[in-house]
Amino acid sequence: MIAERVALRQRLDRATDKLESPVAVVDLTAFDANAAALTARAAGKPIRVASKSVRVRALLERVVRRDGWAGVMAYTLPEAIWLVRQGVSDDVLVGYPTADRTALAELAADPALAAAVTVMVDSVEHLDFIDSVIAPQHRPELRICLELDASWRPVGPVHVGVRRSPVHTAGQAGKIARQLVARPGFTLVGMMAYEAHIAGVGDLPPGQALRGRVIRQMQRLSYPELLERRSAAVRAVREHAELEFVNGGGTGSVAATAADESVTEVAAGSGLFGPTLFDAYRAWRPTPAAFFGLSVVRRPAPGIATVLGGGWIASGQTGPSRQPMPWLPEGLKYKTDEGAGEVQTPLIGPAAEHLRPGDRVWFRHAKAGELCEHVNEVHLVDGDTATPTPTYRGEGYAFLG
Structure with a gap:
């Protein structure tokens, strides 16, 4: 080691000896090796690259061309529009709801864009907002994805995980799916459930043995609950819509999420760069x-x-x-x-x-x-x-x- x-230091120094600091580099050998390792961990399910973890167009293009990778998960609607217009992908999912009126108007004004970009929602209010920007009779149908809250609620008010969607149960998912498909101007094409408390939390934090044991126990107990609840929610939504995809996971849970039969694709991005937060994972550590x-x-x-x-x-x-x-x-x-x-x-x-x-x-x-x-x-x-x-x-x- x-x-x-x-040897790495010597190579980076030689490659950049004529450049001034600060200088940022990406080692393509390690980048490609990480992409291949993530593909293997996905076990045949396509990986949607999370662009927020890359933010370099040439590298996004490099990875989406690889076998096993398909589509982009963007972090804002303006970014998604830009990636489509630049030819990076014709399948871009916006990973978070948008309140960008200018970008929504641009999306609604271009049928080709509207066919390539999927917007995230978790409430009817999101549809109300979009309709306030441009009425459904004046635009093509917009593709939408319903986000299911993946956090763990073991008892009472206890909430483990990030605060994302208000849609937590299969019953809630089915109810809102029925409301979404009844609205003119929208097509429900996907679902997403990001298990941040598993994919985004390292289970071997350095110098914190007790915390690591607590995290591992939390993840061991919470994941079976998520598998059951996500599967039930997908079934409930499929009663109302023909879903094209069900997205889940992140770099820290690619293998586990890919094993969920209700998930059709996984997301990953950070594992391509291998930042230090992923040094705290036991299951797989990307090469820096x-x-x-x-x-x-x-x-x-x-x-x-x-x-x-x-x-x-x-x-x-x-x-x-x-x-x-x-x-x-x-x-x-x-x-x-x-x-x-x-x-x-x-x-x-x-x-x-x-x-x-x-x-x-x-x-x-x-x-x-x-x-x-x-x-x-x-x-x-x-x-x-x-x-x-x-x-x-x-x-x-x-x-x-």
Whole structure:
């Protein structure tokens, strides 16, 4: 492992030695290996790539061309429209409800777009909002997907998982499906249930053995309940609509979700980059593929090397797990009283003593696609060569930022 990391550092340094910091890279060998591993874990079910975890058009195009991958799960409607117009995919599911009037009007004005994009809903109020933008008699029918809440409610008010859809039971799903299909101007084509408490929570958090045991017990108890409830909900909805797809899962649950007979496709994206949050998963850990490099700019004291920048903090519950990880050279860590800073980041540890101004330190981001909100381009590393390609930001788009 140590030798592999030394070789990786040497290769990244050679590929980017003429580039200035900060520099973001994606190792194509690791990226492709992760894509192949996810395909194997999906066991024949197609994978819809979650674009928010990539945010580089060229890499989305690269993965959707692979066998076993089909379609995109976008995170905003404007992004979905852009991806279709750019020819990335003609099958884009928007993973979250939209309140973007401009994008809805654009979608409704173009029959080809309306046939390629599926909008997420979880209430009749979403349909009311869309109708307020453009009435059903003035647009083609819009494709909609119903989101089922996948969280676990073991007893009373206890809620384990993220707060997403209000549709939790099979009865609720059947009732709203009946209401959705009765509305003119819409076609119910899909269902989605994202088990965030399983797919998005690592069960082996470093240095937290007790918490890890609690998470594993929670996941062991909650997943059978979800399988039964999701299957019942799909059956209830199919009484009212011919569903084209039922989507579930994420990188952290691809194999388990693919085994659910009620699911027709799984979603994944973060596993392509292999960010640090996925180091805490026992079932499968992707190979780190995405990195950003910062330059050492001073040595304020023996045993300390300071890089310029570094405070690329990930979203979610704040804490050490949301900081980027100094990865190469091995043996670096943050000063506890400073952490990753906006303009400077002091690093300590055995490797710090050997760093000099101008040397490069490679970091891994805690989450996948958020890395690309900090740079206009990533360099795709193939062997010892690096080819620049724009991120969403580099193409002039910040769909959420």
